[in-house]
Amino acid sequence: MRAMVLERPRTPLVLRDLADPEPGEGQVLLRVLACGVCRTDLHIVDGELTKPKLPLVIGHQIVGVVEAVGAVVDGSVTVGDRVGVPWLGWTDGSCRYCTTERENLCDAARFTGYDIDGGYAERCVANAQFCLAIPENYGDVEAAPLLCAGMIGYRSFRFTGDAERIGFYGFGAAAHILTQVAVHLGRRVFAFTRPGDTEGQSFARDLGAEWAGSSDEPPPEELDAAIVFAPVGPLVPVALRAVAKGGVVVCGGIHMSDIPSFPYELLWGERVVRSVANLTREDGVEFLRLASEVPVRTHVEAFPLEKADQALVAVRSGRLRGSAVVTLGQRLP
Ligand SMILES: [Zn+2]
């Protein structure tokens, strides 16, 4: 199979011909149809997440078709099924987190496209119990961004409680999906982009944001919650300044530059700052049901496998409207 391989951090991905992987116990073999590109992929390539398996096939928003089933797969997934594979690739099911419905925090978790080879390849294996059914009203390519941008974005959104006025700092793949969800649920969305990104601001308004502006300007009124999707630590005190008493600031990314010190006054008034780590399978099932009901329409830019590096460049630039997706389906017999 063809695969784009990360051999060492901070080097370009290289196109390699690898043997097809074989599904082990509890695993399925997938023919990859599409794989969404996530900012986390950049953090891995850039060496900011420091413990990837190497060499590594990145990619953890995989839409694929089951081609073979390994031993001890219980029938929940069968040959021919179209499934999604998210970032959470395996948990031990036995640690203090797993046994208290917090498998997203599992001490021994293995992550797709980090500990397990991911979807920037024609085939991959995945643990059957961590595969999710893709709603039928989604094409392969448009479904891919739901699997991380959507799901982890949704977990971040849930931590805003019943906030009416929600700010999104960083209007990339996650915010473009969550805006549609939030508006569907009757929330008011305030979108913050990089200063001067007027095109991004009008994209946010098109998707239902009531207000869109630059991250260096205050919103027109106080917010009840904010989600910081951009991996930019200085946005945390900026967001705290924008939320009302009792408001929460959720950091939705896996990596962020340092948060500068700020006066206690910004936190005072029972404001909360918290992070969101990974996802549970329940988050995935719940979000896919909701996305399909809204229905969330993802905006995607497709890149063929061998152009995966260009997809990463596009995500890094911040100029992408929506999500980048590596597509594979059409190149196979
Ligand atoms: Zn565990």
Ligand SMILES: [Zn+2]
């Ligand atoms: Zn991701």
